[in-house]
Amino acid sequence: MSKTLPAVDVAIIGGGWTGSVIGKELAAAKQRVVVLERGEPRWPSPDFQAPTVHDELKYVRRHALHQNTATETFTFRNNPQQKALPMRRWQFAYPATHLGGAGSHWSGAYYRFDPTDFKIRSHYNNRYGAKIFDEDLTAQDWPLSYDELEPYFDRFDYLIGASGYAGNLKGQLQPGGNPFEPWRSRPYPNPPMKVPYAPALFGEAAAKLGYHPYVQPSALVTRPYINSEGLPMSACVYCGFCSNFGCEHFAKASPQVCVLPVAMKLPDFELRTGTHVLRVELTPDGKHARGVTYVDAAGEEVFQPANIVVLSAFSINNVRLLLLSKIGKPFDPATNTGVVGRNYTHQTTSGVNLFFEESFNINPFMGAGAVAVTMDDFSADNFDHGPHGFVGGGYLQIQVVSGAPISYHPTPRGTPGWGSEWKQAVRRYYNHSASITITGSAMPTRNSYLSLDPTYKDAWGQPLLRITYDLPDNDIRMSAFLTERGDQIGKAMRGVTLTEPGPRKRPFTATSYQSTHLTGGAAIGADPATSVVNRAGQCWDVPNVFVTGAALFPQNSGYNPTGTVGATAYWIAERILKDYLAAPGKLVQT
Amino acid sequence: MDAIASRLIPNDDLGPGAKEAGVTFFLDQQLAGGWGTGDHFYRQAPFEAGTPEQGYQLSFTPAQMFRLGLGKLDEASRSASKKGFAELSPADQDAMLKRMQAGELDFSPLPSAVFFQALLDGTMEGFFSDPIYGGNSGMAGWTLVGFPGAYASYANDIDRHGVAWTRPPVSIADAHAHGAAGEAHP
Numbered sequence: 001m002s003k004t005l006p007a008v009d010v011a012i013i014g015g016g017w018t019g020s021v022i023g024k025e026l027a028a029a030k031q032r033v034v035v036l037e038r039g040e041p042r043w044p045s046p047d048f049q050a051p052t053v054h055d056e057l058k059y060v061r062r063h064a065l066h067q068n069t070a071t072e073t074f075t076f077r078n079n080p081q082q083k084a085l086p087m088r089r090w091q092f093a094y095p096a097t098h099l100g101g102a103g104s105h106w107s108g109a110y111y112r113f114d115p116t117d118f119k120i121r122s123h124y125n126n127r128y129g130a131k132i133f134d135e136d137l138t139a140q141d142w143p144l145s146y147d148e149l150e151p152y153f154d155r156f157d158y159l160i161g162a163s164g165y166a167g168n169l170k171g172q173l174q175p176g177g178n179p180f181e182p183w184r185s186r187p188y189p190n191p192p193m194k195v196p197y198a199p200a201l202f203g204e205a206a207a208k209l210g211y212h213p214y215v216q217p218s219a220l221v222t223r224p225y226i227n228s229e230g231l232p233m234s235a236c237v238y239c240g241f242c243s244n245f246g247c248e249h250f251a252k253a254s255p256q257v258c259v260l261p262v263a264m265k266l267p268d269f270e271l272r273t274g275t276h277v278l279r280v281e282l283t284p285d286g287k288h289a290r291g292v293t294y295v296d297a298a299g300e301e302v303f304q305p306a307n308i309v310v311l312s313a314f315s316i317n318n319v320r321l322l323l324l325s326k327i328g329k330p331f332d333p334a335t336n337t338g339v340v341g342r343n344y345t346h347q348t349t350s351g352v353n354l355f356f357e358e359s360f361n362i363n364p365f366m367g368a369g370a371v372a373v374t375m376d377d378f379s380a381d382n383f384d385h386g387p388h389g390f391v392g393g394g395y396l397q398i399q400v401v402s403g404a405p406i407s408y409h410p411t412p413r414g415t416p417g418w419g420s421e422w423k424q425a426v427r428r429y430y431n432h433s434a435s436i437t438i439t440g441s442a443m444p445t446r447n448s449y450l451s452l453d454p455t456y457k458d459a460w461g462q463p464l465l466r467i468t469y470d471l472p473d474n475d476i477r478m479s480a481f482l483t484e485r486g487d488q489i490g491k492a493m494r495g496v497t498l499t500e501p502g503p504r505k506r507p508f509t510a511t512s513y514q515s516t517h518l519t520g521g522a523a524i525g526a527d528p529a530t531s532v533v534n535r536a537g538q539c540w541d542v543p544n545v546f547v548t549g550a551a552l553f554p555q556n557s558g559y560n561p562t563g564t565v566g567a568t569a570y571w572i573a574e575r576i577l578k579d580y581l582a583a584p585g586k587l588v589q590t
Numbered sequence: 591m592d593a594i595a596s597r598l599i600p601n602d603d604l605g606p607g608a609k610e611a612g613v614t615f616f617l618d619q620q621l622a623g624g625w626g627t628g629d630h631f632y633r634q635a636p637f638e639a640g641t642p643e644q645g646y647q648l649s650f651t652p653a654q655m656f657r658l659g660l661g662k663l664d665e666a667s668r669s670a671s672k673k674g675f676a677e678l679s680p681a682d683q684d685a686m687l688k689r690m691q692a693g694e695l696d697f698s699p700l701p702s703a704v705f706f707q708a709l710l711d712g713t714m715e716g717f718f719s720d721p722i723y724g725g726n727s728g729m730a731g732w733t734l735v736g737f738p739g740a741y742a743s744y745a746n747d748i749d750r751h752g753v754a755w756t757r758p759p760v761s762i763a764d765a766h767a768h769g770a771a772g773e774a775h776p
Contacts, residue, residue, distance in 0.1 A: 050740070050765070051760075054740035070629060078641070083640075084644075088632040089645075235745070361753060365741075404737070409718070418710060420602050424604065427735060431754075507643050510645050511645040
C-alpha cells in the first residue's frame, strides 16, 4: 500500500537537461512542479571540486556518475532470434544517474541536427530516388522542421553559453566559419575553444586536401559569461578531466550550472532526489495519467498525483517507463505493428589511430570534452551520396578529450599487451599519438528495437529494458566510406608515421564503448501508426503524458544529440504552456 | 600477485614495474572494497554463456575471481613443475602467463583467459590510477608515460603547440586546489 501525496500540476521524471529546463519554464508560469530525480544531489561545489575530482579510477573506471548496473541495466542481443543477456557492467555506453544526469558528465560537444535530418526520407527520396534506402531501413521524417526549431536552438545556445564561430548567420555564410552549418539567427554567445596541437595538425591536412575544417562548437564556455537565466559561468581551463566528470569550474554547461539554481528559487518548483519512479499510473481506461508511483530513498512506495506527467529520464529509460506504464502499443517486429520501442538506434562511430614521430609532442592530457577541429564535408547530405549508395553521413575530427592513462595508453597494433616490450612502446607512443574520431548517423531497421526483457529484472523487481540491435548494411557502408576518408587525412598530416583505420564492423558489440547516444524508441511523428508522440511531444494515446529527449529521434543524426534535445525541450515546454494548458486534450487530431 | 605484477609490467631500465608501484597493495584494497564485492555488478541469474558481443556473463565478483584464479594458477604451476608460480624463472612465468592469456590453462569453472584479462586490467588500473589508491607509487606509471596527473589547468599551455611538458606529475594528495598557491609556472 503506497502513501499518497498532495497533488501537483506537473510531475517530471528525471533531473537532467530536459526535466530541468521544462520544470523551470512551467514553474515560472505558476505550475506546481515536482522534479523526481532517482539519484543524489550533486553540485559543482562541493562535489566536483579539484583536486579530488581529477580521479580517473573513480569517475571513469568505477562509474561514479553512471547508472549503477547492479541495480538497473539493459539486456542485449543482436537480433530477435537470440536470447538477450544482461550487460552486467557498462562498456558500450555510460547512461547516468544523479542530479544533472548525463548532462553533468557529458563532453559538451555541441551541434544542431542538420535540416535534412528532420526530413530524411523525403529529402533523400527527392534528391536520389527512393532506391537510395535499403529495404530494411525504417527511417522517417520528423513532424517538425529545422526552421521551426531554430528559435529553440537559439534559446538553448544562450542558456548553455555555447562557444563557437558562426558559419551561417541568417543564410549569410561567414568567412572562416563552417560553410555547412545550418543557418542560425544569432552568433554563438562565446568565441570558440582554443585549438590543441593534434586538432591543428588535422585542420592543416584537411584544408590542404580541400576540405573545410573548423573549430567544433562546444558547451564549455570560453570566457566569463552570464547566461540567459542570469547565472554565472567561468572559462574552461582545459584540465582534461571532462567526459565522465563533473566540472569544477562552472565552465561545462549542466543543469546544475545553467538552470536549476534559478528553478529552485521559484515557489512552485520542487526538486525531490532519491525518488526512483516505477511507473506512470493511468485511469482504468488507460487514456489518462493520474500521476506517478516512485520508491523513495528509504524504500517506501509513494504515489504522487499530477495533472501532467513529463518523461525526462535518460533517453531510452523513457521508453522503458512507457512500456512499464502500458502507454502506447509496444512494437512487435514479427508483425511490424506497435510503436513503443520502434526505431531504436545508437551512433555509428569509428576512428583512425595515428602515431607520430617522437619530435611531435601531442600532450593528450591538455584537453576538454569538446575541444576539436572538425569537418562536415561528409556529414548529412553535404556531399553527393549517389555514387556511394548509402543514407546519412558523419563528421571527422580530432578532439582531445583526455590523456588519463588507465583508459588512454595507445600502442600500435601488434604490440604485446604486457611485459618490457609493451612498456617500451607505451612510453614511446603516449605523447606521440592521436586519433581521428568519426561520428556517424545511425539508421533504424525493423529488427532493431527496445522491449521489456522477459527474464531479467531490476532491484525493484521490474523487467529490464531489452535492446535488440545490429548495424544495418547502410551504416556499415557509410562507416567504411568515412573511415577511408579519415585515413587519407591522417596520412596527409605532418608528423604521422602510421595510421590504423578502424571502420565499424558487424556484429554490433556491447563490449566496447561507442557513445552514450542511445536514441529512439519513442519516435516523434505525424502518424500514430509509426510514432509514439505527436509534434508537441505528447503521447498519442495518453494526452497528459509528454516525452522528451533523444528517445524522440526517429533515427540518429551524425551530430551529437544534446543541442537538439535542448531545443526540443524548450519547444515542448512551450507547447504545454501555450497549447495544452489552454485546452487540455489532444493537441494533434487524428 | 607480486610475481604476476612483476611480469606484466617489469622493473627494468625504463623504471619501476607494477610490483614496485604497489599494484598488489592497490588490488588488495580494491578487491576488499565495493568494487571487489560487486557494487556495480549486475548479478541476477540465470548466468548463460551468450555470444562474445554480450560480454561478461560469469557470476564471479572481482574478489571471488581473483581468489579462485590466483589459487588455480599456483596449482597449475605446482602440478607442472612442483614449484609455486612465484618460484618459477621469469621466462617460465611469462610462458605460463601467455598460456593463461590464450585460455590454454584449465582453471575451471573459471576460463583462464578471462582471469588473465582481469589481472591485466587490474594491473593497469593500479599502475596508472592516482597514488591515493595505493598503486602508482611514486607516480611511477605517470612518470613512465609523461602524464602530469591531477594538474589543475592547461589554459596557458594548450595552444603552445608541440612543447614538451617537463613539470613533475602531481597526485590528488599533494595537488593544490585550483587557484591556490603553487600553480604558477616555473
